[in-house]
Amino acid sequence: MPNDQFKFSRRSVLAGGVAGAALLVAPGIVRAQAQTLKIAVLLPQSGYLAQAGQSCHRGALVARQVLADLGYKVELVHIDMESNPDVARTQTERAINEGAHCIVGAFDSAGTLAIAQVCEQRQVPLIVNIGAAPQLTEQGYKFLVRNFPTGGMLVKNGLHQIQALIDATKIAPKSAVFLHANDNFGLAQRKGMDALFPKSGLPFKLLESIPYDPKAQDLSVEVTKIRGLNPDLLLVVTRAADAIKLVRDTVRQKFQPMGIISPGAPGLYDEEFYKALGPLADYHIDALPWANPKSKVTQALEAAYTKAQPKFRFAVECFNVGFTFDALMVAGDAFKRAGTTNGPELMKALKATNLVEHTMIGGPIKFDEKGQNNDIPSASVQNRNQTPTVVLPAEVATMTPVLPMPPWQGRK
Amino acid sequence: MTAITLNIIVQGILTGLVYGLMALGLSVIFGVMRVVNFAHGEFTVVAMYAAFLLFDMLGVSPLISLLPIAAAFFFLGYALQRTLVEPFISRAEHEQFILLVGLATVVVNGLLLIFGPDARPINLPYSFDSYTIGSLFIDKVRVFAALGAFAICIALFLFFRYTRTGTAIRACADNLTGAGVVGLNVKQLYAVTFGLGFACIGAAGTLMATIADASPGLAPAYTLLAFVIVIIGGLGSMAGALVGGVLIGISEALAGFYIQPSMKSMFSFALLILVLVLRPQGLMGRRL
Numbered sequence: 001m002p003n004d005q006f007k008f009s010r011r012s013v014l015a016g017g018v019a020g021a022a023l024l025v026a027p028g029i030v031r032a033q034a035q036t037l038k039i040a041v042l043l044p045q046s047g048y049l050a051q052a053g054q055s056c057h058r059g060a061l062v063a064r065q066v067l068a069d070l071g072y073k074v075e076l077v078h079i080d081m082e083s084n085p086d087v088a089r090t091q092t093e094r095a096i097n098e099g100a101h102c103i104v105g106a107f108d109s110a111g112t113l114a115i116a117q118v119c120e121q122r123q124v125p126l127i128v129n130i131g132a133a134p135q136l137t138e139q140g141y142k143f144l145v146r147n148f149p150t151g152g153m154l155v156k157n158g159l160h161q162i163q164a165l166i167d168a169t170k171i172a173p174k175s176a177v178f179l180h181a182n183d184n185f186g187l188a189q190r191k192g193m194d195a196l197f198p199k200s201g202l203p204f205k206l207l208e209s210i211p212y213d214p215k216a217q218d219l220s221v222e223v224t225k226i227r228g229l230n231p232d233l234l235l236v237v238t239r240a241a242d243a244i245k246l247v248r249d250t251v252r253q254k255f256q257p258m259g260i261i262s263p264g265a266p267g268l269y270d271e272e273f274y275k276a277l278g279p280l281a282d283y284h285i286d287a288l289p290w291a292n293p294k295s296k297v298t299q300a301l302e303a304a305y306t307k308a309q310p311k312f313r314f315a316v317e318c319f320n321v322g323f324t325f326d327a328l329m330v331a332g333d334a335f336k337r338a339g340t341t342n343g344p345e346l347m348k349a350l351k352a353t354n355l356v357e358h359t360m361i362g363g364p365i366k367f368d369e370k371g372q373n374n375d376i377p378s379a380s381v382q383n384r385n386q387t388p389t390v391v392l393p394a395e396v397a398t399m400t401p402v403l404p405m406p407p408w409q410g411r412k
Numbered sequence: 413m414t415a416i417t418l419n420i421i422v423q424g425i426l427t428g429l430v431y432g433l434m435a436l437g438l439s440v441i442f443g444v445m446r447v448v449n450f451a452h453g454e455f456t457v458v459a460m461y462a463a464f465l466l467f468d469m470l471g472v473s474p475l476i477s478l479l480p481i482a483a484a485f486f487f488l489g490y491a492l493q494r495t496l497v498e499p500f501i502s503r504a505e506h507e508q509f510i511l512l513v514g515l516a517t518v519v520v521n522g523l524l525l526i527f528g529p530d531a532r533p534i535n536l537p538y539s540f541d542s543y544t545i546g547s548l549f550i551d552k553v554r555v556f557a558a559l560g561a562f563a564i565c566i567a568l569f570l571f572f573r574y575t576r577t578g579t580a581i582r583a584c585a586d587n588l589t590g591a592g593v594v595g596l597n598v599k600q601l602y603a604v605t606f607g608l609g610f611a612c613i614g615a616a617g618t619l620m621a622t623i624a625d626a627s628p629g630l631a632p633a634y635t636l637l638a639f640v641i642v643i644i645g646g647l648g649s650m651a652g653a654l655v656g657g658v659l660i661g662i663s664e665a666l667a668g669f670y671i672q673p674s675m676k677s678m679f680s681f682a683l684l685i686l687v688l689v690l691r692p693q694g695l696m697g698r699r700l
Binding site (some may be wrong): 218245251272 | 420529530535540542551623624629665669672673676677
């Protein structure tokens with residue numbers, strides 16, 4: 001066999017190089033020419049964040065059809081990041097390799113930070129649905145936008161809502177106690193509270209901040225301590241199971257504050273809370289971003305959700321469902337305007353977002369140079385007839401706030 | 413002493429009595445068989461779910477389902493000992509450890525699979541009621557749970573002291589060779605002991621379900637709590653388990669109030685270290 005057969009000619013090397021280059025850029029060309037935006041939705045569908053992750057996932061499941069009806073062409077790939085940042089990182093790599101044009105996720109700040117690093121390297125946009133850690137938009141990521149408030153914004157807006165509640169109900173609380181879970185989220189809220197409460201101008205004194213162990217059997221000691229301080233308002237940062245223990249021990253010890261208010265935390269509006277406490281779950285208030293019941297997008301999403309998920313109440317799930325849907329709509333809208341799935345161009349369109357009609361309360365969705373939407377106000381959501389109900393701001397409220405809350409005894 | 417401090421101490425004693433009953437199961441099994449049940453908390457949570465299901469589906473109060481659940485747990489413990497634990501009695505301690513930790517993992521994941529991660533509360537008609545004595549507020553459920561736990565402990569003491577089977581079990585614990593020589597059926601007595609330990613777990617879990625919501629996440633914490641209590645009280649000492657439970661209940665409550673609520677558990681462990689340093693055999697244990 002002549003050796004010449006295996007020699008590389010300049011022509012064959014050139015041809016091979018061109019073919020190789022074509023193979024390498026092909027996914028990019030295919031990506032740029034796609035008629036539909038392929039979005040990988042990464043959420044903690046299992047693991048310790050499963051409850052909230054599955055709630056977001058249910059929102060993503062109904063989103064495709066609602067978005068199609070609104071004229072957005074998207075294809076969704078649902079991925080479980082298992083409440084684990086390492087899994088989030090590898091699954092993002094895989095999703096991009098398999099042709100995802102952008103990523104939406106991931107409920108948890110730690111997981112979202114891991115995804116952000118991959119998206120930055122691969123120049124694929126990431127739209128954060130839920131994740132409050134300030135560093136997400138403070139570390140200079142160029143391929144990230146967040147349509148969710150930072151931890152500081154949550155506390156600040158929560159304190160504004162407390163002032164609005166005082167004005168609307170004409171109550172005159174003189175003191176409050178802040179009870180918070182002694183975990184990452186609770187401590188971040190405590191930090192925010194320590195920094196922002198003195199500047200808030202609220203007309204009452206914060207007597208004490210009490211951290212509690214979220215794994216505690218009950219909160220009887222904590223409530224005894226609170227009873228000793230006898231505050232007018234109880235400000236709380238809890239999880240669902242702890243919120244149940246708190247109310248149960250408060251009722252047992254016959255302690256009757258004017259109100260129990262959360263300046264932006266889960267617990268008081270979970271289905272688990274309503275089931276466990278019945279009428280005693282009513283009148284507690286959560287000040288946090290919420291779905292706008294008067295928005296047409298919310299109404300369309302609620303109709304689709306109620307049909308597709310009959311076992312779950314939209315009124316209870318709308319925080320997770322609404323933010324996930326809005327993140328997907330932001331992606332679909334950017335694709336519609338950009339006309340391409342090319343990462344940098346899609347990102348340019350995302351940064352220029354000005355979405356007036358959306359699910360959550362607030363003005364048009366816009367992002368600053370860091371990728372943060374700064375206009376996500378909180379609403380006051382009060383439990384009424386065991387359903388979270390918007391009571392403030394007045395323009396989106398469906399009921400008026402009730403404070404002081406009615407006595408524990410005699411509730412039906 | 414202020415009324416609030418007194419209130420906290422009373423609540424601590426009541427919770428501590430239920431803790432004591434839970435730890436008693438661990439102490440009985442170890443005291444007789446020298447087997448450490450690392451699946452203790454997991455089976456306590458199984459009993460909590462059993463109480464929850466009976467209440468949720470049939471409306472049976474845990475104070476009534478207490479006896480059938482304890483009986484069912486006796487047979488469960490008996491069967492477990494005969495089938496799973498017995499072959500490991502004469503094996504090395506680390507093999508027993510792996511067996512029971514494996515069992516604990518299976519149980520807790522099975523609970524997660526069946527019931528999910530959500531807490532399951534038992535809302536009795538008096539769940540939110542309390543007795544008011546002067547300025548003291550004492551939860552009704554806690555009083556009932558503590559009285560139930562105390563009654564069961566007394567019954568168990570009487571059983572071991574005054575019945576032939578109880579005396580035979582104590583003989584096995586004191587001198588295994590001697591017990592065999594005089595013709596006691598040691599295998600059978602070991603199975604009965606394991607069953608009794610499990611009956612304690614069943615009763616404690618049922619009572620615990622009235623003051624805490626059943627959730628799989630509680631299981632490892634209960635195992636750890638039971639260990640802390642029996643080490644403080646003295647491994648193998650029945651009275652020690654009860655004293656240890658009450659001590660932990662009071663110390664957690666006082667530490668939560670006077671130091672910081674989030675430091676309750678830390679204080680229990682500080683107490684454990686103190687006992688290990690000053691009296692390694694535990695407050696009521698025999699000198700090793």
